[in-house]
Amino acid sequence: MNQNELKKAVGVKSVDFIESNTVVGLGTGSTVYYMIEELGKRYQEGKIKNIVGVATSSRSRKQAEELGIPMKDLNDVDHIDLTIDGADQIDKNFQGIKGGGAAHLLEKMVATNSHKNIWIVDQSKMADKLGSFPLPLEVIPFGCEKTFEDLKAEELHPKFRLDDNGSRVLTHNKNYVIDLSIGTINHPHLLADWLDHQVGIVAHGLFLDLVNTVIVGYDDGPKVIKDVR
Numbered sequence: 092m093n094q095n096e097l098k099k100a101v102g103v104k105s106v107d108f109i110e111s112n113t114v115v116g117l118g119t120g121s122t123v124y125y126m127i128e129e130l131g132k133r134y135q136e137g138k139i140k141n142i143v144g145v146a147t148s149s150r151s152r153k154q155a156e157e158l159g160i161p162m163k164d165l166n167d168v169d170h171i172d173l174t175i176d177g178a179d180q181i182d183k184n185f186q187g188i189k190g191g192g193a194a195h196l197l198e199k200m201v202a203t204n205s206h207k208n209i210w211i212v213d214q215s216k217m218a219d220k221l222g223s224f225p226l227p228l229e230v231i232p233f234g235c236e237k238t239f240e241d242l243k244a245e246e247l248h249p250k251f252r253l254d255d256n257g258s259r260v261l262t263h264n265k266n267y268v269i270d271l272s273i274g275t276i277n278h279p280h281l282l283a284d285w286l287d288h289q290v291g292i293v294a295h296g297l298f299l300d301l302v303n304t305v306i307v308g309y310d311d312g313p314k315v316i317k318d319v320r
């Protein structure tokens with residue numbers, strides 16, 4: 092199977108975990124695309140009824156709305172039952188890096204407001220330790236050069252993320268993305284704690300102690316790793 096087929100297989104499989112009469116967080120990315128597509132199909136067929144979606148990006152919201160899935164903002168729901176999202180890297184303790192698509196701030200807000208979180212990934216995302224995937228940050232433009240210099244001084248190898256035209260990528264909230272090429276992250280909690288305390292950084296892509304179930308796409312089919320926490 093090629094990578095897209097693996098992504099599709101886990102996306103479709105994950106919809107088995109969505110029950111009728113629930114509020115569902117919809118992640119962002121090329122793997123989640125297949126999940127939303129399948130959810131829309133089952134919703135239209137009446138196999139899953141009475142759900143409300145909460146999106147983590149305008150892309151996911153648009154896709155879900157086009158499929159007729161009722162959507163609400165995070166502010167307008169009192170809880171989220173389950174969020175299904177992709178990830179950029181997952182280590183052996185089921186800690187993750189997210190934000191390859193610059194959606195990590197909204198994704199983290201939706202994930203932390205969810206009773207349960209499922210991540211769907213193809214096999215290439217699984218690693219012993221985090222870090223070979225650069226760690227995304229969302230930084231506010233005000234004073235961002237100072238933030239950048241601070242990160243450089245800490246030897247975190249920051250780089251502003253640029254689009255195809257060479258302009259700085261803007262997030263949903265019109266902030267910049269800085270990617271850190273740190274190499275192996277031996278102490279993700281210590282790093283997350285330090286990043287959480289830097290004033291100009293709105294969010295980082297370390298998603299620690301958040302996921303409950305991981306679905307990994309292998310050539311012989313999706314493997315569900317349940318209740319990891």
Ligand SMILES: O=C[C@H](O)[C@H](O)[C@H](O)COP(=O)(O)O
Pocket residue numbers: 118119120121122123176177178179188189190191192193194195198
């Ligand atoms: O900002 C984007 C998100 O964190 C995505 O969930 C992550 O990048 C995985 O995306 P994909 O499934 O496209 O690899």
